[in-house]
Amino acid sequence: MTGATTTAVPQRPWYLRPWVTVPVPALLATLDALLANDLSSGTQMATSLLAAAALLLRKRWPLLVLLATLPGMELSQIWLAPMFAVYSVAVRHRNRWAIGFGGLLVALTQFIPWPVTDFALGWDRTTALAALYALLAAAAPIALGMLVTTRRELAVRLDELTRGQERERRLLAQSVLSTERARLAREMHDVVSHQVSLISIQAGALQVRANDPEASKETARTIRGLAVKTLEELRQMVGVLRAASGDAQQLTPQPTLADLPRLVAESGLACDLDGHDVEVDVPEPVERAAYRTVQEALTNVRKHAPGSTVTVRLNRASGALQVTVSNTAGSPDATPLLLPSGGHGLIGLHERAQQLGGTLTTTPHPDGGFTVDASFPLSTASAEPSGTSA
Structure with a gap:
């Protein structure tokens, strides 16, 4: 500008x-x-x-x-x-x-x-x-x-x-630019943070299994796959930035609730998933927001409470999709991931919920656990603006 x-x-x-x-x-x-x-x-x-x-x-x-x-x-x-x-x-x-x-x-x-x-x-x-x-x-x-x-x-x-x-046009342009910057920051965080945390876990496992050639090869193969996937998602985002008029269809495939079992399985956490089959008649923006909420919550658990037990619950009630991710206190024997954190992940989740007319609350537990609770109205057929749904 x-x-x-x-x-x-x-x-x-x-x-x-x-x-x-x-x-x-x-x-x-x-x-x-x-x-x-x-x-x-x-x-x-x-x-x-x-x-x-x-x-x-x-x-x-x-x-x-x-x-x-x-x-x-x-x-x-x-x-x-x-x-x-x-x-x-x-x-x-x-x-x-x-x-x-x-x-x-x-x-x-x-x-x-x-x-x-x-x-x-x-x-x-x-x-x-x-x-x-x-x-x-x-x-x-x-x-x-x-x-x-x-x-x-x-x-x-x-x-x-x-x-x-003219001042109004400049303010509108600045507002659009600020919104776009926030969207890109949120999407970059969602794409990179989760994958990098998985790579960090696998790198730690590779270090532990250095004396086992077969296990080391398998771990290295996993790290390579995660790195390739991260680069592919980043390449898709760069493609949207270079396009004259980027839209949601260019960032494909988009994650949905059907991808939650794979997300939980790859998280490396003791996680119990219940209700992921509620994706029937759920609007796509709500599915993406619910997926990103679970993804960010699992990433935070790996960072701050390794060794904890996680419960993911999805439920349709009162015309809304309820997403709850709770974890217990981390294991004292586990080493937390020393990854930089600016606190932008939860901010991005709040922004997603607000865009869809929903709410998101975070509650720390006295015993060291943590709960993320989000609610997304199902009546929103396409609440996210064009180009903001990655």
């Missing part, structure tokens, strides 16, 4: 960069002042040019700039500077009251002429048109500013949503 990629921040178009958006409105307002006013009128030119110059600061202090443009709108015929200013208020402020107050000021300034004493409110066509123009002068830039603000917010939300989805 590759690391997290850095999302490139798209650059703004040239016409939205500060070196364009700051001076251009001021230049347009200056042109508006030169075209709309009497060049010989000092008052009109001063107020209108002041309004145009104030636009250079509209992004920092939009409300103050708006107030600075109103005298020019009232005393002369300019439109652009106040409209740019109220647009900036709509873009920069989230307070709707401030936006509405700025629009009201622009509308009143446009509607009421100078001097105010000449203003006469009449209910005629001229007054209606003046009111309409005033409302348009205020409402149009406000609407455009709020539209731009909404668009920016939507862009931010879309970016956040995209980043969130």
